[in-house]
Every structure is written in C-alpha cells, then in structure tokens.
Amino acid sequence: MLAxxxxxDEAAQESxxxxxxxxxxxxxxxxxxxxxxxxxxxxxxxxxxxxxxVSRAEVVGVLTYYHDLRQSPPPDVHVQVxxxxxxxxxxxxxxxxxxxxxxxxALGERLDGVELSKVYCLGNCALGPAAMVDGHLIGRCDVxxxxxxxxxxxxxxx
Amino acid sequence: MMRIFxxxxxxxxxxxxxxxxxxxxxxxxxxxxxxxxxRNGSRGMLWLxxxxxxxxxxxxxxxxxxxLRDVAxxxxxxxxxxxxxxxxxxxVEQIDWxxxxxxxxxxxxxxxxxxxxxxxxxxxxxxGLARAVSIPQEEVVADVLASGLRGRGGAGFPAGIKWRxxxxxxxxxxxxxxxxxxxxxxxxxxxxxxxxxPFTLLxxxxxxxxxxxxxxxxxxxxxxxxxxxxxxxxxxxxxxxxGWLGEDVIGSGRAFDIRVVEGAGSYxxxxxxxxxxxxxxxxxxxxxxxxxxxxxxxxxxxxxxxxVLTLAAVPGIIxxxxxxxQALGMDRSRGTQVFQLAGNIARGGIVELAFGVxxxxxxxxxxGGTLSGRPLRAVQVGGPxxxxxxxxxxxxxxxxxxxxxxxxxxxxxxxxxxxxxVDMAAQARFAxxxxxxxxxxxxTPCRVGSTRGVEVIDRITAGVxxxxxxxxxxxxxxxxxxxxxxxxxxxxxxxxxxxxxxFPEDFHRTPEVTS
Numbered sequence: 001m002l003a004x005x006x007x008x009d010e011a012a013q014e015s016x017x018x019x020x021x022x023x024x025x026x027x028x029x030x031x032x033x034x035x036x037x038x039x040x041x042x043x044x045x046x047x048x049x050x051x052x053x054v055s056r057a058e059v060v061g062v063l064t065y066y067h068d069l070r071q072s073p074p075p076d077v078h079v080q081v082x083x084x085x086x087x088x089x090x091x092x093x094x095x096x097x098x099x100x101x102x103x104x105x106a107l108g109e110r111l112d113g114v115e116l117s118k119v120y121c122l123g124n125c126a127l128g129p130a131a132m133v134d135g136h137l138i139g140r141c142d143v144x145x146x147x148x149x150x151x152x153x154x155x156x157x158x
Numbered sequence: 159m160m161r162i163f164x165x166x167x168x169x170x171x172x173x174x175x176x177x178x179x180x181x182x183x184x185x186x187x188x189x190x191x192x193x194x195x196x197r198n199g200s201r202g203m204l205w206l207x208x209x210x211x212x213x214x215x216x217x218x219x220x221x222x223x224x225x226l227r228d229v230a231x232x233x234x235x236x237x238x239x240x241x242x243x244x245x246x247x248x249x250v251e252q253i254d255w256x257x258x259x260x261x262x263x264x265x266x267x268x269x270x271x272x273x274x275x276x277x278x279x280x281x282x283x284x285x286g287l288a289r290a291v292s293i294p295q296e297e298v299v300a301d302v303l304a305s306g307l308r309g310r311g312g313a314g315f316p317a318g319i320k321w322r323x324x325x326x327x328x329x330x331x332x333x334x335x336x337x338x339x340x341x342x343x344x345x346x347x348x349x350x351x352x353x354x355x356p357f358t359l360l361x362x363x364x365x366x367x368x369x370x371x372x373x374x375x376x377x378x379x380x381x382x383x384x385x386x387x388x389x390x391x392x393x394x395x396x397x398x399x400x401g402w403l404g405e406d407v408i409g410s411g412r413a414f415d416i417r418v419v420e421g422a423g424s425y426x427x428x429x430x431x432x433x434x435x436x437x438x439x440x441x442x443x444x445x446x447x448x449x450x451x452x453x454x455x456x457x458x459x460x461x462x463x464x465x466v467l468t469l470a471a472v473p474g475i476i477x478x479x480x481x482x483x484q485a486l487g488m489d490r491s492r493g494t495q496v497f498q499l500a501g502n503i504a505r506g507g508i509v510e511l512a513f514g515v516x517x518x519x520x521x522x523x524x525x526g527g528t529l530s531g532r533p534l535r536a537v538q539v540g541g542p543x544x545x546x547x548x549x550x551x552x553x554x555x556x557x558x559x560x561x562x563x564x565x566x567x568x569x570x571x572x573x574x575x576x577x578x579x580v581d582m583a584a585q586a587r588f589a590x591x592x593x594x595x596x597x598x599x600x601x602t603p604c605r606v607g608s609t610r611g612v613e614v615i616d617r618i619t620a621g622v623x624x625x626x627x628x629x630x631x632x633x634x635x636x637x638x639x640x641x642x643x644x645x646x647x648x649x650x651x652x653x654x655x656x657x658x659x660x661f662p663e664d665f666h667r668t669p670e671v672t673s
Contacts, residue, residue: 025439027422058440065441065598067423068381080382084343085538088588089501089576090529120425120542120592122382123346124169125574126204126499126506135384139172 004038004074011036012047024052026062030069039070076113077153079146080132083107083118086125095129095141102143114150159194160238162186163211163218165268166197167353168385169346174226175208181229182210182237191238199354201268202508203255211250214240220247255505255524260486262494263471264347264510267354273392275400278357286473287402290365291410298369299325302472304480306492311337311428311465312540312569312645314491314558320462323452324370327460332372334363334462335437335455336469338379338386339421339428342541344500344572347508348466352379352386355470356393360416362469364407365476367414370462375416378433381423390418425542425596429644430463432598443598444644465570467496488514491557499525501538501574518552521575532577536585536661540569542592543649545656546585565656567649582661587615589653597646603638604647610634611654621669628665631658 005011015036016029023029029048033040045059052059063069081096096107096118105111107118124130127139133149134156164170164179179195186193201209206222210232219240221232228245235243247253261267270277278284290298303318324332336359340348352359363375379387394416397403405413419437421427427436431445434456455461471493475483483493491513497520499506504526521527521537528534534549545566547554554564561568576585590611599605611634617627635651642648658665 022417027436027439028419029439031420031422061441062439065424069422082343084592085542085585085588086344086501086572086574088585089574089580119382119423120596121341121343121345123340123349124172125344125346125501125572126503127169127173127207128501130172132382137168137172137385139169 005036007037007041007043009043009047012044013051016048016051026052026054026059027066030059030063034069038074039072042071075110075115076157077115077150078134079114079116079150080119080122081107081116081141082120082122082124082128082130084121086121087128087130090128092129095143098143099146102147113154159192161194161196161213162237163196163198163213164208165200166272166385167200167207167350168383169204169350170200170207170209171385173207173223177226178208178210178224178229181226182233185229185233186238189233193238196271198270199267199272200350200507201250201256202264202350203253203505204507205505206247209247209250210237212237212240216240217249217251220250220253221245222247259510260494260512261510262474262483262486263358263467263496264351264355264508265474266358267351267508270355272354272356272389273396275357275396278355282477283357283473284361284402284408286476287361287364287368287408290368290476291408291412295325295369295371298365298476301476301480302369305471305475305483306480306487306490307468307471307475307483308491308558309465310467310471310496310570311430312342312567314568317464317468320452320464321366321370323450324372324460324462327453329460331374331457332370332460332462333456334366334370334372334375334464335433336363336375336377336466337428337430337433337463338377338383338466339433340383340466340570341380341425341428342543342570342572344538344541344574345498345570346500347496347498347571349383349386350508351466351470352383353389356390357397358470358473359390359466360393360397360403362472363416364403364414365472366462366464366469368407368410368412370460372460372462373413373415375414376437376456377416377418378421378427378437379418380421380427387418387420394418424598425592426598426644426646429646432644433463434461441598443600444646446643467570486512488512488555488557490559495556495568495571497556498570498572499575500572502528502530502577503575504529513557514555516552517547517554517556517573520556520573521552525573525575528575528577530577530579532579534575535578535580536576536582538574538576538585538653539572540567541572542589543567543645543652544569544572545652546582546660547656548660565659567652582657582664583615583619583667586654586657586665587612587619589650589657590615593646593650601642601647603641604650607634607638607647608650611638611650615654618665619667619669624666628658
C-alpha cells in the first residue's frame with residue numbers, strides 16, 4: 001500500500017479536477033479521494049458536492065452505500081477473508097475463528113495496524129479458503145500463510 | 159528460444175506462481191540455459207496450479223502442482239527438455255480432463271500470452287471483428303440470433319433479441335455495457351477469461367458496438383478483481399495502438415471505445431439496472447423494468463448489457479458462423495456453458511462443455527468428488543441465489559430449462575460442492591444473512607425480510623416454537639419471492655427453501671445446550 005497524502009481541501013479539489021470528463025460522477029470522485037487520501041473524510045463530502053454541483057445528501061448516500069469506501073483512516077495492512085459459500089465448504093468458518101484468535105480481533109476490527117474484514121467471494125473458489133492481503137490473493141489459506149503475507153506487506157511498507 | 163509457461167492467473171498466483179516463475183528464471187540463468195518464461199492464463203485445472211508447461215517438439219509438457227521447493231529438482235531433472243519427473247503430467251493437451259472438454263469460449267485461455275496480440279491473431283483473433291465491419295449490422299445481429307446464444311449472466315435471455323432491440327432503438331448515443339461484476343460465490347470464469355484472454359472480450363464488445371450502433375463500451379469489474387482490471391486496461395491500450403479500438407475501428411470509419419469501471423464492493427451491482435446506476439456514479443439501487451435497458455439504459459440511452467462470457471462467445475460466432483455454435487447443446491440451450499467446479503471438490507476449475515452434461519458427470523466425473531474425501535452431501539448450483547441439491551439428484555442435465563424443472567437455476571454456471579459435514583440450516587441462515595448485508599434496500603421484503611429471515615431460522619434451530627416458525631419462514635419466503643424487484647430478494651428464498659425441502663433433519667436437531 002502506498003503512502004497517502006495528508007488531507008487538505010485544495011489537494012482534494014486538485015485531485016478531482018484531473019478526473020476525466022466521463023468520470024466526473026459521485027462514485028468515481030469518492031474513489032479518487034480514497035485513492036489519494038486513503039479514506040473519505042467528512043470534509044470530502046463538501047468538496048465533492050461543490051465540485052460536481054450535487055447535494056451533500058447525494059454524496060453521503062453514495063459514500064455510505066458501498067462497502068469499499070472508508071469513512072475512517074485505513075489500516076496499515078488490510079486482510080480480507082472470504083466468508084462466502086465455496087470457502088465455507090472447505091472450512092472458512094473454522095479458519096476465521098483461528099484467524100480471529102491469532103490476531104486477537106474479530107472480523108471488522110483492527111489491532112496494531114492490521115485489519116481483518118470479511119468479503120463475499122474473491123473468485124478463487126476452487127482453491128479456498130481464500131483471502132486477500134493488500135490486494136494480493138491467497139489460496140488454500142491457513143493462519144500461517146496469512147501471517148507470512150501480512151509480514152511481507154509490512155515489510156513493503158517500511 | 160525455448161518457452162516455459164507459468165500462469166499469471168490470480169488463482170495460480172494465489173498458490174505461488176509468481177515465486178515459481180521467478181525461481182525458474184533464476185535457475186535457468188544459473189545453469190546457463192536460455193529460455194523465455196511466458197506468463198499465460200490458467201488452463202483451468204486449478205488443483206494442479208501452479209502448472210508449469212514446457213514447449214517441446216511433441217507439444218507442451220506439463221508439471222504440477224509445482225512449489226518453490228520443487229523448482230531446483232525439476233531443473234536438475236531436465237525441465238527444459240520436458241524430462242520425466244514425479245510432477246510430470248505428460249502432454250497437457252492429452253490430459254483427459256482437458257481433452258474431453260469442448261473449449262469454445264475458453265479456446266485460448268491458458269494457451270496464449272494474454273497480452274500478446276500476435277498470439278491472439280495467430281489463434282484466429284480479430285476475424286470476427288473483420289467480418290462484422292464488412293457486412294450490414296442486421297446480418298451481424300441475425301447471426302447472434304441464429305446461434306441461439308443466451309445471456310450467460312444467469313437470466314439466459316436470448317442475446318440476439320437484445321441486440322436487435324438496441325439496434326432498432328432510436329438514440330443519439332448508445333452504449334455497450336459488459337457486466338463483469340462476478341459476485342456469485344463459486345464462479346470465477348469471467349475473471350479467468352479477463353485475465354487469460356482479454357482481447358476476446360474486447361473484440362466481442364467491439365462487434366456488439368458495430369452491430370448495434372453503440373460507440374462507447376464500459377466494462378464494470380468488481381473491485382475484488384484487481385488483476386483482471388489491470389489486465390483489461392493494458393489490453394485496451396494495446397488494442398488502441400493497434401487500431402482496432404478508437405475513432406476508426408480497423409479502418410471501417412466507425413468509432414468504438416472501451417473503458418474499465420471499477421466497482422466498489424456491492425453484490426447487487428451485478429444486477430443489470432443496479433450496475434447502470436453504479437456506472438452513473440450513484441448508489442447501486444435496482445431500477446424497475448420497464449423501461450428495459452435496451453431502450454433506456456445508461457444515462458437513459460439505449461444500452462446493450464451482456465455478461466463477459468456472452469460477449470466473449472461472439473467473436474467465434476461471427477467468425478465461424480452461427481451454425482457451428484448452434485450445433486452444440488440441447489433443446490433451447492445452445493452452444494457451450496463454462497461450468498466452474500468449486501468448493502469442497504478434488505479437481506476444481508473450468509469445465510467448458512455443450513449444454514446437457516449432467517451435474518453428476520461434472521461433480522463426480524470431472525470434479526472427482528469431494529476434496530476432503532468425505533461423502534458428498536449437497537451441491538449449490540448458480541451462486542448464492544441458487545438451490546441446494548442433494549447428492550442423490552445429480553442426474554439432472556445442465557441446461558436452463560432442465561435445471562429449472564428440477565427446482566434449481568443455472569445462473570452463471572458455478573457449482574459448489576459440500577461434504578457431509580455441512581450444516582444446511584447454517585447455509586440457509588447464511589443465504590438470509592448475505593441478503594441482509596447486500597440488499598440495496600429498495601424493496602421492503604428484501605431489505606427487512608432478510609433480517610427477519612435470519613431471526614426466524616435462529617429460532618427454528620434453537621427449538622423455539624419450531625413448527626410455527628417454520629410456517630412463518632415459508633410465508634416470509636413467499637413474500638420475498640413475490641414482492642422483490644430483482645433476484646436478490648426474489649431468489650434468496652431458493653437456497654433457503656431447497657435446504658428445508660431436501661435436508662429437513664438439519665432444522666430439527668435437538669439444540670445444543672450451552673452452559
């Protein structure tokens with residue numbers, strides 16, 4: 001994961017002005033904000049609304065609809081664990097329990113910069129249980145493989 | 159130069175393909191051997207990944223699954239010459255699992271370098287587009303209609319009728335939108351095609367644009383597929399430079415361009431009208447139909463919405479004629495279906511066959527039964543909104559109508575196997591829970607009913623007023639089925655009811671007493 005820019009209204013406005021014309025829409029604007037700053041702070045709602053000439057309500061509506069959009073700062077490392085049917089059939093429920101115990105947090109929480117969250121399908125359904133660590137897909141998961149991937153991701157960051 | 163193939167498919171990478179490719183390159187260098195490591199797509203034999211192939215005079219010899227620890231030994235044994243080794247699979251084309259398939263849509267996947275346009279042309283690429291620009295639009299549409307091609311996203315609507323509607327629609331701007339929001343658990347064919355043969359999809363979309371008069375194409379890809387997004391974007395750039403996307407498609411004087419739009423984590427955005435809302439940058443909420451998207455779709459303009467596999471089947475149909483495609487299949491399901499074997503299965507992956515193969519031939523034959531080795535108990539066909547079928551009903555032929563008659567749905571062709579450790583009441587509960595999380599909220603039966611469904615199933619399994627709650631659950635399922643605009647609320651009852659019908663014992667267990 002890359003280092004993110006510190007928030008400023010000016011930087012946010014600038015990032016939106018470089019959006020191609022076809023992407024001057026609420027969702028791509030919020031995705032751009034998150035790409036630049038790592039998350040979508042409250043202040044961004046006003047910037048996006050003003051920049052696209054839409055109401056705050058419309059922006060908040062989109063912001064709160066999509067699972068990917070963050071309303072709080074991102075973790076150092078993001079571990080997404082598949083909890084959908086194909087992975088369930090090869091023991092993802094037990095795997096999630098093991099992972100939660102190993103990291104001392106439940107899905108949806110974070111500790112020491114590592115966030116665990118659930119995801120419904122990563123398209124790796126013949127090699128489950130599947131997980132994604134900072135965008136890297138991992139198959140046939142166990143706690144050790146996740147630990148290795150998290151360590152690698154932390155190394156990349158530093 | 160000798161070529162060694164190590165897949166770049168994200169499933170192969172998820173079990174170490176990148177590390178294996180790097181080790182082979184380094185090992186070859188150390189041994190003074192000269193070879194090019196090509197990163198191909200996956201052959202779809204996912205239990206053998208990473209599957210390494212070496213080009214020999216006799217054909218491509220395979221080894222797999224190759225781990226990092228195996229590489230040195232493989233090189234010492236003579237990997238470069240295709241020598242024998244404990245991991246040898248022989249000539250890949252002769253592996254029965256693969257050789258017995260009818261690879262049409264997936265003809266190139268795993269064979270070519272996905273981003274090498276020469277590879278694409280040498281294997282028949284761009285012939286369809288060349289023909290499409292040289293004949294009247296009506297003729298292209300007539301070919302799609304005659305092929306019998308039906309929408310592969312799940313609904314199975316005849317593609318040609320949709321194409322004709324968009325062609326005949328009035329509009330100053332028309333769009334082709336490819337639905338690549340492959341959210342069903344147990345499905346990964348769209349992803350593998352986008353990563354393994356992206357030009358086929360782009361060509362199919364360009365043909366669709368030429369045929370319907372659309373000049374802009376959009377591919378809506380879920381954010382969970384970062385590798386597919388990157389591959390598609392690179393492929394689009396390459397096609398631009400080569401002159402078959404852009405202002406003047408292969409010298410025809412007609413324009414067609416494509417861009418990739420990344421989703422933001424929403425299952426419902428795989429429903430076509432919700433996808434259109436999302437493409438407009440809004441909340442991914444379902445629209446009532448009519449108006450149908452073919453007449454009033456993206457930004458209110460005529461829009462052709464097709465799934466990845468539907469569009470990817472088109473170049474072959476236009477290049478080789480509708481008859482060859484139409485000759486495959488059974489009854490009203492023509493051509494091939496890309497089945498995806500997933501879950502607790504010994505040999506999971508891509509099986510492309512003409513419609514009509516039975517579920518048992520897929521799960522027991524190709525799949526080799528469960529991965530765990532325990533008895534198969536249930537199979538879920540068609541994703542989270544598909545039915546759970548018991549292990550003793552696997553003689554059902556896989557086509558749209560036969561599966562519907564058996565109480566299931568084909569959906570996007572995903573097949574998830576479960577062994578006898580599965581708790582079907584938990585699976586029914588999950589179906590409701592998933593619906594509660596992913597409902598767009600438009601229809602009350604879906605938005606509220608799913609949460610009530612979780613609660614009712616919890617009461618049933620806890621043994622609270624069980625008989626009355628079973629009646630209530632049935633009533634709730636009817637309300638959701640009848641009162642929801644789209645398949646999210648309308649079909650969530652399908653896995654729930656099928657679990658209840660086929661596995662009632664799981665709902666009638668004596669509750670565990672927790673102390």
